[in-house]
Amino acid sequence: MEQRVTLITLGVTDLKASKTFYTEVFGWTPLPASDDNIVFFQLNGIQFAIFPDHALAEDAGIDASGNGFRKFSLAHNVRSEKEVDDLIATLKSRGAKIVKQPQKVFWGGYSSYVADPDGNLWEIAFNPFMQLDAKGSVV
Amino acid sequence: MEQRVTLITLGVTDLKASKTFYTEVFGWTPLPASDDNIVFFQLNGIQFAIFPDHALAEDAGIDASGNGFRKFSLAHNVRSEKEVDDLIATLKSRGAKIVKQPQKVFWGGYSSYVADPDGNLWEIAFNPFMQLDAKGSVV
Numbered sequence: 001m002e003q004r005v006t007l008i009t010l011g012v013t014d015l016k017a018s019k020t021f022y023t024e025v026f027g028w029t030p031l032p033a034s035d036d037n038i039v040f041f042q043l044n045g046i047q048f049a050i051f052p053d054h055a056l057a058e059d060a061g062i063d064a065s066g067n068g069f070r071k072f073s074l075a076h077n078v079r080s081e082k083e084v085d086d087l088i089a090t091l092k093s094r095g096a097k098i099v100k101q102p103q104k105v106f107w108g109g110y111s112s113y114v115a116d117p118d119g120n121l122w123e124i125a126f127n128p129f130m131q132l133d134a135k136g137s138v139v
Numbered sequence: 140m141e142q143r144v145t146l147i148t149l150g151v152t153d154l155k156a157s158k159t160f161y162t163e164v165f166g167w168t169p170l171p172a173s174d175d176n177i178v179f180f181q182l183n184g185i186q187f188a189i190f191p192d193h194a195l196a197e198d199a200g201i202d203a204s205g206n207g208f209r210k211f212s213l214a215h216n217v218r219s220e221k222e223v224d225d226l227i228a229t230l231k232s233r234g235a236k237i238v239k240q241p242q243k244v245f246w247g248g249y250s251s252y253v254a255d256p257d258g259n260l261w262e263i264a265f266n267p268f269m270q271l272d273a274k275g276s277v278v
Contacts, residue, residue: 048144056210060239061238062260076140076145099200100200118210123146138146
């Protein structure tokens, strides 16, 4: 099995609220394939989707019930500590909930967390040991 | 904010069991930066990590409790329906729990789901509308 992921799908409570967050706060542009049932975004070689949580459970044929911490995080790495500070300031000014203020962390990086409307964690970080190419992909 | 994700981290219950799943069932090779506390894999321009769930919650400074459906899925798209069938047969032979058998789905694709030891969903799918490059990234 090749080492790749092609799509990350978040099962969200309120698709409109999530779409507003990802388009207005993150400032991302949905793909034309998006509609009232699902919204897609093209990222760096992978796609990202927001989809109602009950529909995602139904698609997999599993029980939709679940509470509390969803036990995953997504990271958006940038190229300097200042970029972390600037991005967090921007996201805060647009109404994002800052879960952890930018700070130096034990592994040698500089990290912060913001939450989407469902509490899904996005880490905004600078990792001096991670090399990003021109498109922001990890090399 | 650029449209990218650099790292997906799953908060797992038992790091050894998860490592065995991703290395023995998926057949993936960890990065040298891995240790007894976290295991990293290089994917297509992003990294994937497994990390104890309590440690992930602690890193974000949030409550670690959570139960049931984690409300996200990761997809691994392949290039044909036959590739879906073959990969699911391989994963099943290695002990993976097949949550949904490969089948044609309403959006025009061919899809199945497998679960990791924590029940995290991996969709194994062929999407005739999604173009993959030589490295398996979505173009």
